[in-house]
Amino acid sequence: MKKFMLNIQLDGLDNETRMKLLPREQEVVKEMEQQGDIVDTFIKLDMSGIFMTMMATDSEDLHSKLSTLPYYPYMKIEIIPIRVANSINQ
Template identity: 30%
Template sequence: MLFLARMDVTFPDSMSDEAKAELMAREKEYSGNLQAEGRMRDIWRVVGEYANYSVYDVADNDELHTILSGFPMYPYMSISVTPLAKHPNAIK
């Protein structure tokens, strides 16, 4: 199943730069592994925001929930998910 997820990140003002850097490094490794496994098909930055759109190819809602809640930045994310279906006009 394909899902489009938008993730917006908001760190608390009280978080240190070191803590943010550590989370960012863990996040990069986690998302890199998902991409290498093919479960995260794509990731796109939203211009001018600390946000992204990602496309996930997973078995079901439960797998997606497990993936999303596993992100190191999950406690600081607002996530919206849209299930995707093939469009009849798609040429691929």
């Protein structure tokens, strides 16, 4: 499994649809966090999207996992593969 940082911008999601989909979105995110697929999430201050850290084998696996989210059709996703920096004792 590899770690990915995602910059997710929501596009074309009106407030009514957002609120309608929100309960299920939160349920699925919680399930993915419990499974270890989602490591961290950070909501952008302007509520336009999120930064998310996820575990997946590759970008295809990543999109497969993300596609279960109700907000997925409204997501513009920038994927950045990352690795954890090792701490160095000095």
